[in-house]
Amino acid sequence: MSAFFRKRKLRYPLIALLLLGLAAAILISRWSEWIAGIFVLLFGIALATAWVMEKKTYEATEKHIETLSYRMKKVGEEALLEMPIGILLVNENFDIEWANPYMTSTLEYDTLIGESLYSLSEDFLPLTTSNEATEMTITLGGRKYRVYYKVNDRLFYLFDITEQVEIETLYYADRTVIGILFIDNYDELSQGMDDQTRSNLNSLVTSLINSWGAKHGIFVKRVQSDRFMAIFNESILKELEKSKFAILDDIREVTSKDNLALTLSIGVGAGSASLVELGSMAQSGLDLVLGRGGDQVAIKNPSGKVKFYGGKTNPVEKRTRVRARVISHALRDLIQESDQVFIMGHKMPDMDAIGAAVGVAKMAAMNKVKGSIVLDFDEYDRSVMRLMNEIEEDADLFNQFITPEEALASMTDNSLLVIVDTHKPSMVIDERLLQRMERVVIIDHHRRGEEFITNTMLVYMEPYASSTAELVTELIEYQPKHEKLSMLEATAMLAGIIVDTKSFTLRTGARTFEAASYLRANGADTVLVQRLLKEDLDTYLERAKIVQTVEFVADGIAIAKGESGKTYSPVLIAQTADILLTMKDVNASFVIAERGESGVGISARSLGEVNVQLIMEQLGGGGHLTNAATQLPDATVQEAVELLKHAIEEHYEGGQTE
Numbered sequence: 001m002s003a004f005f006r007k008r009k010l011r012y013p014l015i016a017l018l019l020l021g022l023a024a025a026i027l028i029s030r031w032s033e034w035i036a037g038i039f040v041l042l043f044g045i046a047l048a049t050a051w052v053m054e055k056k057t058y059e060a061t062e063k064h065i066e067t068l069s070y071r072m073k074k075v076g077e078e079a080l081l082e083m084p085i086g087i088l089l090v091n092e093n094f095d096i097e098w099a100n101p102y103m104t105s106t107l108e109y110d111t112l113i114g115e116s117l118y119s120l121s122e123d124f125l126p127l128t129t130s131n132e133a134t135e136m137t138i139t140l141g142g143r144k145y146r147v148y149y150k151v152n153d154r155l156f157y158l159f160d161i162t163e164q165v166e167i168e169t170l171y172y173a174d175r176t177v178i179g180i181l182f183i184d185n186y187d188e189l190s191q192g193m194d195d196q197t198r199s200n201l202n203s204l205v206t207s208l209i210n211s212w213g214a215k216h217g218i219f220v221k222r223v224q225s226d227r228f229m230a231i232f233n234e235s236i237l238k239e240l241e242k243s244k245f246a247i248l249d250d251i252r253e254v255t256s257k258d259n260l261a262l263t264l265s266i267g268v269g270a271g272s273a274s275l276v277e278l279g280s281m282a283q284s285g286l287d288l289v290l291g292r293g294g295d296q297v298a299i300k301n302p303s304g305k306v307k308f309y310g311g312k313t314n315p316v317e318k319r320t321r322v323r324a325r326v327i328s329h330a331l332r333d334l335i336q337e338s339d340q341v342f343i344m345g346h347k348m349p350d351m352d353a354i355g356a357a358v359g360v361a362k363m364a365a366m367n368k369v370k371g372s373i374v375l376d377f378d379e380y381d382r383s384v385m386r387l388m389n390e391i392e393e394d395a396d397l398f399n400q401f402i403t404p405e406e407a408l409a410s411m412t413d414n415s416l417l418v419i420v421d422t423h424k425p426s427m428v429i430d431e432r433l434l435q436r437m438e439r440v441v442i443i444d445h446h447r448r449g450e451e452f453i454t455n456t457m458l459v460y461m462e463p464y465a466s467s468t469a470e471l472v473t474e475l476i477e478y479q480p481k482h483e484k485l486s487m488l489e490a491t492a493m494l495a496g497i498i499v500d501t502k503s504f505t506l507r508t509g510a511r512t513f514e515a516a517s518y519l520r521a522n523g524a525d526t527v528l529v530q531r532l533l534k535e536d537l538d539t540y541l542e543r544a545k546i547v548q549t550v551e552f553v554a555d556g557i558a559i560a561k562g563e564s565g566k567t568y569s570p571v572l573i574a575q576t577a578d579i580l581l582t583m584k585d586v587n588a589s590f591v592i593a594e595r596g597e598s599g600v601g602i603s604a605r606s607l608g609e610v611n612v613q614l615i616m617e618q619l620g621g622g623g624h625l626t627n628a629a630t631q632l633p634d635a636t637v638q639e640a641v642e643l644l645k646h647a648i649e650e651h652y653e654g655g656q657t658e
Contacts, residue, residue: 208251293463390528
């Protein structure tokens with residue numbers, strides 16, 4: 001009986017029902033046999049009916065399962081053979097063992113079996129070298145595929161996403177970009193013009209910018225006398241980048257024909273769907289450009305990356321001292337509100353940093369406030385050492401120099417920290433002072449970089465100036481005259497100007513001579529300056545050895561390098577770059593040498609045709625159009641040479657990214 005039921009695969013409820021019916025019949029037969037007989041008859045009919053229904057249900061289910069299994073098998077075969085999904089099965093050598101028809105027809109092969117996976121595309125290499133299931137996008141036959149790789153099965157699934165990529169490209173290309181255009185020095189140049197000349201200038205500039213906008217499909221609106229707003233999209237931005245924003249050259253060249261020094265600065269915000277954020281980034285980019293001297297374009301995006309174009313001209317020297325007077329008075333008020341003033345320059349300070357620091361300390365004294373110059377006595381150059389030896393003989397002046405630890409111990413919440421000759425937190429002598437102080441002032445003559453000391457109370461950055469010592473000299477002229485500059489103080493500041501201008505030959509304007517004249521009138525000793533700047537014979541010979549290694553990597557661009565494993569002083573490297581620049585057919589010079597624990601240093605110089613600042617910024621440094629430098633802590637001399645060559649190539653091919 002049990003075997004019969006198992007054979008027919010009846011469900012257990014029927015067995016239980018049969019047993020229950022038999023038990024009930026036995027009980028009923030004790031009372032009445034004929035009633036028991038009727039019960040058994042009716043129960044048998046019910047059981048037979050249930051049996052037939054169960055059998056039909058089972059057979060229907062069996063048939064459904066067989067049909068579903070067949071359909072699933074058919075669907076699986078169709079998925080492998082007909083669906084628009086590429087499938088590749090490879091062996092351990094990554095030769096194709098099987099490919100579905102879709103993949104074969106898409107790549108226009110008669111058969112893919114036996115072909116190497118890498119012969120289809122080398123983009124498969126990152127997938128095959130991975131030990132985990134992964135995915136990536138590759139290009140095959142001019143189409144884009146998202147590839148999923150199952151390592152254990154050596155199986156590739158390829159999904160065609162060409163249309164999706166095209167839609168994404170169109171979306172990103174159509175995203176809004178906001179630009180703010182600023183005409184440098186417009187107000188200053190137009191002040192002395194009559195109405196007719198000013199009107200002609202306005203018409204000229206407006207015509208040039210509107211023509212540029214119409215040519216590229218840009219909406220341009222003049223919002224102020226010296227400011228324009230531009231609205232366009234990212235596809236247009238890419239076109240402008242290819243031309244390196246030729247509008248900068250057009251404005252400069254056309255206005256120069258009329259003896260006007262007009263240039264254009266542009267801040268661009270891109271990469272965001274928020275118009276508010278785009279406007280903020282455009283303004284931030286413009287501020288950055290103006291801090292770098294103008295005549296440039298800064299493109300900012302939400303990631304914080306900044307790309308620069310232009311910067312082919314030196315900043316134009318201001319013709320008015322109004323800003324210097326305003327800054328001087330503001331600094332005077334900050335000094336008078338402080339209990340003491342701390343002055344700090346950059347690491348490995350040079351003559352300009354020391355001279356400017358001495359000048360700011362003098363300003364503190366002129367306002368009856370104690371001034372202290374923070375200096376690491378173990379880190380300064382030999383040329384600065386001569387100056388420090390002279391300062392040591394002046395006890396009052398030398399006592400103003402303190403170590404970073406002494407400064408940290410004595411500063412209070414009401415103290416003032418003045419940073420000179422740098423604006424980068426990573427470049428100051430001790431960053432702990434920046435973190436400790438809330439009242440910070442910056443005085444610098446370098447073009448502004450993306451790295452910047454934040455939360456400052458006053459910033460005086462003028463890239464047109466020859467040196468920070470020149471800026472400080474002008475500020476001193478508007479301070480209370482309770483004390484006069486001593487001979488040594490004036491000499492230290494003059495030495496800073498002379499070193500940074502290469503004896504008044506580079507980046508020298510009328511105000512540079514005025515500052516030097518003021519210092520000379522206050523007792524600066526030019527003979528002492530020359531004695532401080534003298535060099536020994538060994539230094540001269542070392543420079544000559546580096547010059548012997550010179551090679552030209554482009555028209556007018558020379559690179560020289562020091563010996564590997566030998567440490568050179570920063571001043572020697574800079575002096576060698578200066579010497580190279582005096583050679584015939586050299587428009588820009590780069591000198592690479594090891595600088596001990598700080599790694600490899602690169603000093604760059606230019607006559608103005610090549611913007612060495614942009615090239616050095618690509619390598620993490622900065623400076624001016626004609627004078628810049630960087631340090632590469634983890635590179636060898638030869639690696640630095642290759643990195644420099646690549647940076648020069650990038651500079652000529654496209655914009656510079658920070």
